[in-house]
Amino acid sequence: MSVSASPAPTFAPAAAAATVPPALEARRLTLDYTTDAGTVRAVDSVDLTVAEGERLVLLGPSGCGKSTILKALAGFIPATSGSILVRGKPVTGPGPDRLVVFQEFDQLLPWKTVRDNVAFPLRVARKVSRAEANARAEAALARVGLTRALDAFPHALSGGMKQRAAIARALAADPDVLLMDEPFAALDALTRRQLQEDLLALAEELKFTLVFVTHAIDEAVLIGTSLHLLSPHPGRTLATRDTAHFGLADVGSPAFESLTREVHGLLFDKAAHV
Amino acid sequence: MSELDLGAATGLHRRTVRGSLSPARLWRHTGVRRLVILAGLAAIWQVAALWQNNPLLFPTFTDTALAFIEAARSEGMLWSALASVFVLLKGYAIAIVLALVLVSGAVAIPFVRDVLQTLTAMFNPLPAIALLPLAMMWLGLGEKALLLVLVHSVLWPFALAALSGFEQVPETQRLVGRNYGLRGPSYVVRILLPAALPSILSGLKIGWAFAWRTLIAAELVFGVSSSQGGLGWFIYRSRNELLTDRVFAGLACVILIGLVVEMVIFRFIERRTVLRWGLQR
Structure with a gap:
């Protein structure tokens, strides 16, 4: 990871064009949020390269x-200003x-079983067939040690198991x-x-x-x-x-x-x- | 997987164990307890009516039951009930569709939300039956007038429940849906609707109860709707003929249909959805 000190141009410089762009890059990222009292600066000109x-x-x-x-x-x-690039x-x-694992336990959809929760992003975002989505979901859940909870609904899981399932869900979709x-x-x-x-x-x-x-x-x-x-x-x-x-x-x-x-x-x- | 998590996982399998039919287990079954309550009420009714000994004002439970069977067989009470239910379902369906359109607009556009909230605040306290004279003036004595009051009785309470259901969808689940790139109708159908289902179901139940009582009341006021009289008309007619046991049978029919819808249909849906998902206890 590197923090660029020079003002970054909007497009990748010619020298870098031949190399593979980083997986994720944020340039001079500035973020504001609005409250009743006015606009508050939350993040000021942060550079990230992953x-x-x-x-x-x-x-x-x-x-x-x-x-x-x-x-x-x-x-x-x-972003208020600056840019975010995924693979350029x-x-x-x-x-x-860019799949997110949240802190909150209610990030699993309560109306789907653990298996369906993991298969869901594959179905809607990756347009994978049901059989393949299920197979990949089961493989991902096996990786995080949740094979026994495949058919359980999230409300029956402990907090740790919910977070494991959420990680499996993000992994399975291969973001x-x-x-x-x-x-x-x-x-x-x-x-x-x-x-x-x-x-x-x-x-x-x-x-x-x-x-x-x-x-x-x-x-x-x-x-x-x-x-x-x-x-x-x-x-x-x-x-x-x-x-x-x-x-x-x-x-x-x-x-x-x-x-x-x-x-x-x-x-x-x-x-x-x- | 940690020890702690394993403990919770074994709990998953415990609930699949089925018990024998001992009285204690039977008592845990909601349906059994309700049957006992109904039987108790019937017994109290029977004793009270025998003690009163005035069949013209207060027929016994057994007389009512006999009148019920008789009315169902030869007086077309069940046809009347069917006619009522049919009109009711029509009005119910129109109201639900209208409400869902309004609520979808309210979720998407803040101004529509203000409009809907103002309208529900205005119309929710207005008893639907109070609109009946106006409906009869506008639409005549017929099904249209009935439908108008029915729609009014269901639309506002259901819209209110559905709107609050949509607004209570947890932020994390909204973000999860957006994270997968869901937007527009597929976002509503795949994320918002199931997440809001507890409120939507309770709105459907409230709407059903309001519609049923409004319809019976409306039929009592102006009787025949189209060719076939409804259940309210049956009760009214029986009262005019001083057939009190038949009035009771008609009332029992109203209650029975209400019970079946609440305890069989809605209970079935709830057990398949919100109870199973742990969204409601």
Whole structure:
């Protein structure tokens, strides 16, 4: 991941045209939201580049606009200025090439079984036949360990199982980029740990491209291959760090701890100034 | 999968275990409990009527039951009931379609929403039967006038329930639908309608009850609609002839049809949908 300092032209420069465009790119992304009191700047001129197979983590305190950035990447809210490109093509609205895993447990559609929930985006967005959609759904659910819950309705699932099903749903449709908005924030500590480990194992195996939003520093260092720190009010890039070399085995190691402390210091100092 | 999750997963299989037919298990069945309640009410009715001993004003349960069978056999009560139900279904269907069109507009366009909310606030408290004199002046003594009051009785409460159902669809589920690129009619049919189904179903139930009572009342007021008199007309006619047990039989028929629709048809739909999905307990 790189943060470009020079003013980026609207189109890819000629030198880069020969190379493959990054999976996801945001240039000078600025996002506003309107309240009764007027327009508030949520995100101010943030640059992001996520290469194929990379896992970018957006980390920052509440109010830093990390979820807003994710919503913009998904196409749910329009950019005030700047641009978002998926594989070189500008984003104009939501689409199944960027599937989102939300924090909320009610993201599974309650009127569909777990299998149908996972098969649903394949059916409507990828126009896959029912038999193939079901087969792919079952394979994806097996990957996240939910084979026993195929025919259950979401209300019968625990929070952890719901999030697993949501991850399976996003994986099955094979999007260009996976977007996750604090998917483990509402889980208990034990389940969260388990899901972090399982997500990491899946990422190593499938090499999917991921943008992951969190406010937990250890989760950020563990999940990501690169870290993008944001400061609040409005959201601005604070620092970036490469965390690709950290794996499950490194949790608690001196290097892991020192990076965690450094990130904590960066976020905390910045917050103290504001 | 963690230990915690496994515990929840085994819970999924527990509900498929079927029990034997012991009295305790039977009592847990809603239908059985309702039958017991109905039998109890019938017994109280019988005792009260025998104690009163005035068949002209208050016939016994057994007399009413006999009159019911008799009226069904030879007096065409069931045909009257059928005629009522047929008119009712017509008005009900028109009202539901109108309401869905209005609500779809209200969901898409804020101004239509204001219009709909103002109209429901105005017309919801207005008893449909109060429109009947006007409807008769405008449309004459016939089915059209009945349909007008029926539509009025169903449209507003159903539109109100459907609108609040659409507005209560969780934000996350809306975003999920948009995430898959769904828009327009397919977004409404695949996401909004099923998510709003609990409110829509309760709106359908309220609409049904309003339509049924409005129709019977309207028939009592002006009797015959087209060639075939309805159930309300049957009750009115029986009262004129002082056949009180038949009046009771007619009322019982009104109640029975209401019970069947509520407890068999709507209950069936609910069990297949909102109860199964955990959207309603």
